[in-house]
Amino acid sequence: SAKEKGKNTYCFYSLQMDEILQKRFEFEQSLKKAVENEEFVLYYQPIINLNNMKIAGAEALIRWIHPEKGFIPPLEFIPIAEQTGLISQIGKWVVKRALFDLGHFMQTLNGNFYVSVNVSLREFSSASFVESILSSIDNFKVEPSSLGIEITESVAMVDPQNTIDILNSLKKNRIKILLDDFGTGYSSLNYLKQLPIDVVKIDRSFIQNMTDDQKEQKIAKSLIDLSHILELKVVAEGIENEKQAELLKSFMCDFGQGYLFGKPMPKEEFLELAKKF
Numbered sequence: 001s002a003k004e005k006g007k008n009t010y011c012f013y014s015l016q017m018d019e020i021l022q023k024r025f026e027f028e029q030s031l032k033k034a035v036e037n038e039e040f041v042l043y044y045q046p047i048i049n050l051n052n053m054k055i056a057g058a059e060a061l062i063r064w065i066h067p068e069k070g071f072i073p074p075l076e077f078i079p080i081a082e083q084t085g086l087i088s089q090i091g092k093w094v095v096k097r098a099l100f101d102l103g104h105f106m107q108t109l110n111g112n113f114y115v116s117v118n119v120s121l122r123e124f125s126s127a128s129f130v131e132s133i134l135s136s137i138d139n140f141k142v143e144p145s146s147l148g149i150e151i152t153e154s155v156a157m158v159d160p161q162n163t164i165d166i167l168n169s170l171k172k173n174r175i176k177i178l179l180d181d182f183g184t185g186y187s188s189l190n191y192l193k194q195l196p197i198d199v200v201k202i203d204r205s206f207i208q209n210m211t212d213d214q215k216e217q218k219i220a221k222s223l224i225d226l227s228h229i230l231e232l233k234v235v236a237e238g239i240e241n242e243k244q245a246e247l248l249k250s251f252m253c254d255f256g257q258g259y260l261f262g263k264p265m266p267k268e269e270f271l272e273l274a275k276k277f
């Protein structure tokens, strides 16, 4: 009967739910363990000055090396870390490791070099965020201007006035500020011009289809022009081929990042690549 069928359906979904919840619980437990055992590594991807083709900096990108499952990309665990609160410990680890590595990079690379780290919503809105960054900079004795903080346009928009306050205190301490995934967060021009940022990173989605689409080219160019009007430097993300790089250069884009110049890679490999630029 329909009633029985309904009952079975209910049982079926309920079992499936159990399974999903169980998987989720196990994932959270293993992420907790990962934090305790420091199962993370930072990879570095070069950011290239398109005017002289030299390395200007690097973005630090986290990877989780799970003892059994191997490599887990950030988009699979950062959101869970954010929901469970584990992100605050992970974020602190990222900053410390990046500053530690920066010390090594500085021995080899020129003084203007910087490393930028990604910061998610919960980290950024935590009361101790700025203080914690400043104390790490102090401990590692690096130039504050050689650390960059990347926040996405959508994180910046959650609490606009608070964002301005936090960014101002970072800026006052000479930390570099990059607006990540620019163009995807619907922030108003009025708001953008109030943000004390140094660099905007144009989202990969605007670069991807640029080569054979005039409209896409015009959009990319106007995002670059707009950033320059606001007196900001521009990084184009996700450059994968020469044609994109050439177009972006002709649009006066300042910096580029993408597989064309190098994928995110371990520290030692990054240093080898950086020496060649």
Ligand code: C2E
Binding pocket: 045, 060, 061, 062, 073, 074, 075, 078, 094, 117, 118, 119, 120, 150, 180, 181, 204, 237, 238, 239, 240, 257, 258, 259, 260, 264
């Ligand atoms: P994002 O900050 O926008 O980083 C750029 C992403 O684009 C990276 O993915 C990078 O590997 C990828 N990418 C770079 N060049 C190219 C290219 O030419 N083609 C393509 N198809 N992709 C390219 P990844 O490393 O998987 O990171 C994904 C996202 O995870 C990051 O996006 C960032 O939002 C987040 N994330 C990474 N590391 C951290 C971290 O330490 N903390 C936090 N809170 N988030 C992080």
Ligand code: MG
Binding pocket: 059, 118, 150, 180
């Ligand atoms: Mg980023």
Ligand code: MG
Binding pocket: 180, 181, 201, 203, 237
């Ligand atoms: Mg980005």
Ligand code: MG
Binding pocket: 181
């Ligand atoms: Mg992104």
